[in-house]
Amino acid sequence: MSNIKSAYKKKEKFDFFFYINSLFLLMKPRVMSLVIFTCLVGLIIAPGNIDLYRNFVSLILVAIGAGASGMLNMWYDSDIDAIMSRTCLRPIPSGKLKRQEALFYGIALSAFSVSFLHYFANFLSAALLAFTIFFYVFIYTIWLKRKTPQNIVIGGAAGAFPPVIGWTISTNTIGIEPIILFLIIFLWTPSHFWALSLYKNEDYKKAKIPMLSVVSGEEVTKKNILFYSIILWPFTLAPYFLNFASYSNFVFVVIFGFFYIFLSFKLLITKTKSASNKIARNIFIYSIFYLFFIFSTILIDNYFFI
Structure with a gap:
């Protein structure tokens, strides 16, 4: 009996980490890493006092916001992701997660990242992060991606905002550099x-x-x-x-x-x-x-x- 319980606990632990890993993949970690890096550059080059704790937390929140928009992108695009060889192994088309889970976590993490960035940084940074998520999900994913060959030209603006957000975290303003x-x-x-x-x-x-x-x-x-x-x-x-x-x-x-x-x-x-x-x-x-x-x-x- 103890062996059966032990095996069940191992399986339960494995399933938990498998689920967390699937959620992480849903956040498009490679895109998140680029967001963190370019946001960090905007933050470093900005004038102002360096508050390591506040800046670190702010960077994490921006990354979470980027991940949330990735979740919402995969929620909406799960039908075409299943068709394409490049994306068919993503968590939703591969059956690791359900569409409604991506929608729930995407909305929840979007609200979390924006509200706490406002708390740790300033309103301008939070507003830019909120606009970036909105732009990527509604302007690019829902509106442009399936309608125009200029989808990536206009939609690419969403990926260009992180260094501007980094700058505003430090300065609460926008300059020529960002x-x-x-x-x-x-x-x-x-x-x-x-x-x-x-x-x-x-x-x-x-x-x-x-x-x-x-x-x-x-x-x-x-x-x-x-x-x-x-x-x-x-x-x-x-x-x-x-x-x-x-x-x-x-x-x-x-x-x-x-x-x-x-x-x-x-x-x-x-x-x-x-x-x-x-x-x-x-x-x-x-x-x-x-x-x-x-x-x-x-x-x-x-x-x-x-």
Whole structure:
């Protein structure tokens, strides 16, 4: 009898941690990590007194808000997530969680993160976090994603707000620095996701999501990737000219920005499908590191040197 009870307790413990892990995956942890990092950069470069405890709690609350919006996104998109190979193993289509659970936790954590950010930081930060969640869920997920090939262009604004929120946590104001960081992420997003859509085009077709590659074709998508990689470049140089990044950051963004444009141009002139898909995948992966190192050098400059 004791062995049976022991086995039952182990199973119960396993199920609990399995459930918690499924909830965590529902929050899109990779997106959350990017949110925390870019929010931290906005917080570090901002002028003002450093309150480690308040800032740490505020960052966690912003991460929870981002996770809540991810939950609501997966709640609404569970039907198309089940169709696409890239998303079919997410917690809801794989049967680990129910849709109503994602809706409940998404709403509860949204309210929790916004209200407590107001308490620990200020009203402006809380209002921006609330608007970010609203924008991602209602403007991007519910309205734009299934209706227009410009979904990721306009919807990308939601992912660009964290550094602005970080700045407001420290200053309770908005300055030119966080606006530049916002624009860098905003202009980076289309080329990043359109590269993904090129080599996952069949997925988007099956799910009937009107990505640019589905609606306008491969050639137009490639041209737009190149266009956005070019217009992104001067904005990545702006932190140096506005004196919140050092010469090391300037050298980095010149070199790596040029290589990003080179990859995008190479994609445009490549005609074979298999080669195009390979380059598109490389652009998608490289773009993640590109954005990370842009923000990393700004963070290092401001924390150690400026």
